[in-house]
Amino acid sequence: MKIFFAGSIRGGRGMLPxxxxxxxxxxxxxxxxxxxxxxxxxxxxxxxxxxxxxxxNNDIGYIDECECLVADVTIPSIGVGYEIGYAVSKCKHVIxxxxxxxxxxxMVRGNKRIVSVPYMGMEELENIFTLP
Amino acid sequence: MKIFFAGSIRGGRGMLPxxxxxxxxxxxxxxxxxxxxxxxxxxxxxxxxxxxxxxxNNDIGYIDECECLVADVTIPSIGVGYEIGYAVSKCKHVIxxxxxxxxxxxMVRGNKRIVSVPYMGMEELENIFTLP
Numbered sequence: 001m002k003i004f005f006a007g008s009i010r011g012g013r014g015m016l017p018x019x020x021x022x023x024x025x026x027x028x029x030x031x032x033x034x035x036x037x038x039x040x041x042x043x044x045x046x047x048x049x050x051x052x053x054x055x056x057n058n059d060i061g062y063i064d065e066c067e068c069l070v071a072d073v074t075i076p077s078i079g080v081g082y083e084i085g086y087a088v089s090k091c092k093h094v095i096x097x098x099x100x101x102x103x104x105x106x107m108v109r110g111n112k113r114i115v116s117v118p119y120m121g122m123e124e125l126e127n128i129f130t131l132p
Numbered sequence: 133m134k135i136f137f138a139g140s141i142r143g144g145r146g147m148l149p150x151x152x153x154x155x156x157x158x159x160x161x162x163x164x165x166x167x168x169x170x171x172x173x174x175x176x177x178x179x180x181x182x183x184x185x186x187x188x189n190n191d192i193g194y195i196d197e198c199e200c201l202v203a204d205v206t207i208p209s210i211g212v213g214y215e216i217g218y219a220v221s222k223c224k225h226v227i228x229x230x231x232x233x234x235x236x237x238x239m240v241r242g243n244k245r246i247v248s249v250p251y252m253g254m255e256e257l258e259n260i261f262t263l264p
Contacts, residue, residue: 011208053242056239059238076143077209079238081215084213086221105143106191107187110186
């Protein structure tokens with residue numbers, strides 16, 4: 001399945017090692033992740049060279065070509081929230097995952113069009129992503 | 133004008149005094165703010181008594197009945213990002229304001245369907261909100 005992975009960029013990069021693992025896991029399961037840049041350690045450097053409008057257009061274009069958006073919502077992020085809202089409006093399959101101890105938005109947890117799943121470690125995540 | 137004001141709740145309440153001032157200002161200018169609860173000091177207590185699904189349905193219902201969404205995007209927040217994405221998908225007038233020193237998402241700054249305006253203090257904000 002073609003998947004857009006969404007994770008915090010300007011909201012904070014504290015979960016980067018987890019994002020890298022999630023993308024690796026999705027790829028190992030045979031999925032195509034179109035947004036590998038989200039887990040790049042050089043992302044801020046790359047983004048500094050292009051305009052916000054280019055970043056926006058690229059990301060929206062990537063989401064449009066996917067069937068599914070997987071977002072890690074552990075770290076609060078305006079961009080990730082926007083991408084989730086956009087994907088839902090485009091009737092994409094949306095899965096939000098979050099570290100079990102985080103305080104997740106009601107706009108995610110209370111939303112019937114989103115599958116939201118807490119996780120403790122990568123092992124639990126492996127079980128979540130038995131996507132079709 | 134009927135306005136939904138969006139501000140961080142579970143992302144962090146550090147800007148609450150500013151949210152209160154923004155809502156007061158919008159009301160003084162003759163607008164109706166349907167989401168005054170966002171700036172309530174008792175919000176967490178109130179929300180603890182209702183389900184995430186009720187919160188989601190209430191907020192989406194409020195946005196639907198508004199012409200305009202004003203979001204303070206200074207504090208990263210999944211919920212605020214979601215509401216912005218939803219409002220844009222419903223062709224609402226969307227204005228994002230942010231403290232001048234914050235690192236705002238490219239999904240807001242690079243989005244031609246959003247008016248985004250930095251501010252330094254309330255005086256600058258008063259000038260932004262000369263809405264029709």
